[in-house]
Amino acid sequence: EDQVTQSPEALRLQEGESSSLNCSYTVSGLRGLFWYRQDPGKGPEFLFTLYSAGEEKEKERLKATLTKKESFLHITAPKPEDSATYLCAGGGATNKLIFGTGTLLAVQP
Amino acid sequence: DAGVTQSPTHLIKTRGQQVTLRCSPKSGHDTVSWYQQALGQGPQFIFQYYEEEERQRGNFPDRFSGHQFPNYSSELNVNALLLGDSALYLCASRGRGPETQYFGPGTRLLVL
Structure with missing residues (x-):
């Protein structure tokens, strides 16, 4: 069965603190x-x-990479305006998108 | 270049009622998909329309139906509303070739 899993569920960063989803x-x-x-x-x-x-x-401050089993969204020196939920989705042969539950990112000034 | 538009933005209905949501795709796009997003969850695929026909369907009951018009706009109809149908309903469009789907702002449906 098609499946997409995102981690972490939530992430709190200080402004300028780089991380990956x-x-x-x-x-x-x-x-x-x-x-x-x-x-x-x-x-x-x-x-x-x-x-x-x-x-x-x-x-801008985002870079996405892909391997055969995973994708990463790297956030470099984030700003408060980068705070949002980031969703990942796979598109297969059926053309429908299979979404993960998202990562809620909070960037504090 | 207009993006994907949806109407209405918000809707309140009671159990058992019927609802129709509308979507206009991004200019140049001919394929429309509908998704349901419950609070705190990722969007779930409902169905996809291309050339006025339903091409793919997710795990949703027959209470969910749709239509696509010759101008590529689309409607989502939900009959016999349940409390669990409360969600953000998203429309997405894509053109021929590129796989990327672009989403509209959504319609927030509350069933009381």
């Missing part, structure tokens, strides 16, 4: 691994799509 996946016929940011009460905002192991993508 983990996403473990088992998705048949993976066609893409997706990262989204979600603010409270809003829809997920697209961040990255990764297609194959070894691929990396960067955007």
Whole structure:
């Protein structure tokens, strides 16, 4: 059965304290691994799509990487405005997205 | 370039009632998917529409139905509402080729 697991469930960082979020996946016929940011009460905002192991993508303070079993979202020198829930999803042969439960990130000034 | 839009933003219904939610996809997109997100959980896939037909369906009962119109917009209908249907309902669209789905702001449904 397709499954995506994210850890930790919640993470509290001080401003400038770098860290990584983990996403473990088992998705048949993976066609893409997706990262989204979600603010409270809003829809997920697209961040990255990764297609194959070894691929990396960067955007401002965020970098996403992909292996055959995991993806990591690295946050370098975070700011309070990076506080949000970060969702990971696998897209398989059926085109539906299988989401993890997310990591709630809080960055304190 | 307009993104994915959804209406209404919020809705309050009572048990047993029926509800219709609406979605307009991002410009140039022809595939629409619907997701249900309970509080503190990740979105769960309901179904996907392409060329006005339901192409994929998740583990949701027949009370959940949908429609896609010739202009690619879509509706989600839920009959005989239950308390457990209270959630954020998300619409996502994608175009041909790229796998990335873009989400709308969602409709918050509260069933009392």
